[in-house]
Amino acid sequence: MELTLLLLSLAPLILLLVIRIFSLKDASRSAKNLPPGSLGWPIFGETLEFLFGKPEKFVFDRMKKYSSDIFKTRILGEKTVVICGPDGNKYLFSNEQKLFTAFRPHSMRKLFRSHQAAAPIEVSREAASKILRSPGFLKPEALVRYLGKMDSITQQQMQTYWEGKDEVKAFPFAKTLTLSLACRFFLGSDDPERIARLVSNF
Template sequence: MKKYSSVIFKTKILGEKTVVLCGPDGHKYLFSNEQKLFTAFLPHSMQMLFLSYQASAPIEISREAESKIISSPGFLKPEALVRYLGKMDSITRKQMQAYWEGKDEVKAFPLAKTLTLSLACRFFLGSDNPERIARLVSNFDDVTLGMHSIPLSFPGTTFYRANKAAAAICKELGIVIREKRARMAEGEQAQDILSHTILATDPSGKHMTDAEIAGKIMGLLVAGYSQVATAMTFFMKYVGQRPDIYAKILTEQIEVATAKKAGELLDWDDIQKMKYSWNVIYEVMRLTPPNPGSFQRGPD
């Protein structure tokens, strides 16, 4: 932006010819024309990391159909928090007790990533297995770095490590998918995104293969994993630098906590009372956006 323009300019990113739109006006134009002039697009280096793009004769499911899969369980809607807040609070408390409380020093970003992945695995996959989550954390780190690297796949390169990590994640997800299929065959209801993805079909009624499902689920987990953890970490960084803001947040949180009974978990009414805390996290994301940008393909 300093070299070319703070509004719009042409360049190459990860080997792809790219037009960069900057600022609120560019973002408004882009997203108001999504699915009209623009559609979501992954650069070649990112596509190579997701098996669903590599599979021969992959199943054709439209973005609209994918959106329905994701939204059908209601996980990504704000009102879904009403149902999941208690479990999210419970998981967070366990993580805090295990890794944060009583420590002289904590590494915020790694612990934020572990917490984020634990929550994602619980609500996207229906898995609470801590050993499985621990195995996935380092692999997700490698994939995240590889998604933004030049696609040179030979030993020693970032992209090579990312490819190995992606294969390991998909192998683990393959086990999760087979376990989920077995439970669904025994009558388990579709209560997470993985279940609905397993049930999804193309217009001819064909289901996705396990490899295709693993690729899509991995993409969903990767999309939220580092961004949420990054936002949480910068929240702690900025608030730690501003004792006055920290004091206001703490006062608000104490007011919510003292109104709860011992051991009682958070509910939606509690979240609604955290107005100042929410405003702070919004400002943190404005100062340091956890997602630096997204790729869209426009008309040729």
């Protein structure tokens, strides 16, 4: 009876020791060419901190602690490298499909099995960069078509908020104008009550 209790009390300690030994072996084997950072717990990694905290704070804390350019972590059971800053993004996007490939983590593939059944759609590098870099509605030729309506909305807002006033608060005006333009062009709505409700939420 006493031997059983002793073994049961030592079992968690032995389990933690075994996990620690395997994680140290894994760390020493793969730490040669990896960026600074921590992989966290052996199975969970730093998933809980990432999901239940604020993701921005998670990233900024590790940028301060390890490196402002790149760090490693483990999220959703996958070893992950986070590239930060403009230089890192430039490197990532200039080497896409050469050094990097897009994929879903193993845990996501288990959840979304239909993704595995469907054949992947191959998009050429030129087509993908064209979609990402220059959406059609932001091209200068497309913006010229919107210029007249943008001008009339701006004049209407200026008459409403500026005329006959000694003092004008720029930030609320800019916010209202921006949301009015967004509602008109993205939602197709000119309703002032709806826009006023949106402005109060921002």
